[in-house]
Amino acid sequence: MTPVDERIITALEGRFTRAADSFGTLLLEIERERLLEVVARLRHEFGFALFLDVTAVDRPGRTPRFDVVYHFLSPAERKRVRLTLGVSADDPTVPTLTGVYGAARFMEREAHEMYGIRFTDNDDLRPILLYEGFTGHPLRKDYAIDREQPTVPYRK
């Protein structure tokens, strides 16, 4: 743990369930309800101006089934933070970050089509790497790698 990590942990005390160091990246496990608050504080108090990435990890058989994983970078502190929060398969919703970072727009669309994570209040969750009419979420573990999709009309 570096001094930066400790300052962040002290400032966010009580807002995360676990903190750890992951190869130089500060890992914070949080609850879904805390996401917007934690992100806003990271951005304004520690200069996490770059929203790097959002994706999910599918762990079938575990409850909650999905981990939604965010990465942020603070150029001022030269520090990366990873936020993870668990969501269940019945209610895979998380608040959108499009109101905080423009970059969230495309990345949330990708996580939505690949894992079926719904970002509430993001009004543009069209497919992005896939196409309209594609059924299922290909990066979920129960989507077989050789599963085929019906031919789309203009390819017939």
Next chain:
Amino acid sequence: MQVDHPPPVSSPLARAADPGHVVLNIGPSHPATHGTIQIIVEIDGETVRRADVHCGYLHRGFEKEAEHHTYHNVIPYTDRLNYCSALNNNFAYAEAVEKLLGIELTPRCIWLRTLLAEYNRIADHVTCVAASVMEMGAMTAFLYLMTVRDYIFEHLNHLTGARLTYSFVRIGGLARDLPDGWLERLEEILQFCERYLERIHGLLDRNGIFIGRTRDIARLTPEHALNWGFTGPILRSTGMAWDLRKEMPYLAYGELDFDVPTGIKGDNYDRYYVRMCEIDESISMVRQCVRKLPGGPVTVADPRVVLPEKPLVYSEIESLIHHFKLVTEGVQVPAGEVYVAHESPNGELGFYLVSDGSGRPYKLHVRAPSFIHVGGMHTMLEGYEVADVVPTFGSINMIGGECDR
């Protein structure tokens, strides 16, 4: 817009909001969209009012494939992300796996990887500048730069056996050491490159047509660039000197002497100029690496990741079994998760790797700079003219393989 066949993803711009506006479709198959991308713009006269960018035409399920291949077998897939600088992808991916394994590379491997990463960065920047100026009609500059690029690719072919998709990295090292005479030829090519770059500066820097089409077009402020996740030359063109090689050094960058070139206005011209200056820095870094290149092995002596030597495989049963297990089951990577980011030619290239302790990645996610840049590209098109779409798109250096994965 063509209406017989609906596009794969519907656009809210399918009909213009204002009856006085026109909706124009560019791509996905268009001479200026080098790479497959669709840009739908709503235009008012010549001015772009709204833009909707569609990517995904080159999607091939990189992340799904990675979950079904052993760690070594993923390497060729990483080549095909940014295929203009495959070595940079190789090294970032390998470092993610090596971090989970706790492998410490040999000094020669660290310096060779740094050298090759910078060498490949030159080829990538050269390609970007060549393609974007060609679309503005600068054929001579294009051909000069393509000549440089081809010398580099032929030279890398001598080392790796391929012009673009090198697959040169191995977990814990490199596929092989340098062939004889490679470093001598490297210096020749660097000098050739410098001579040609001088000509490019002469052709473009104060060229009225070039300035007219790039100066003050698609201007960005640092705040705007950060908000949309821009990194690499695009972020530096706005004046923010953020470079992972300098700020969070990896490989041997901490021991190299180099500057981080920045722009002033964050427009298309600055992005061109930053890339040209970065090529100069890379040439200097390659030379420093050659001077400091230590001897010794290029691959760690760690039986967990390295195949036993062939004569032993054929002569003793332990080595045969060891070889068999490594090839069929793959390198056994301890459970854990890691995010590794390198400064690729396009910006922050991140690999988020989750391992469950088996020989295949449980999850491998790529933070692809091109994808994120395309996500913010509409903000660089809106308010400018239709003719600016192509130079702006060129200055982003979107690489289809990396964007669509």
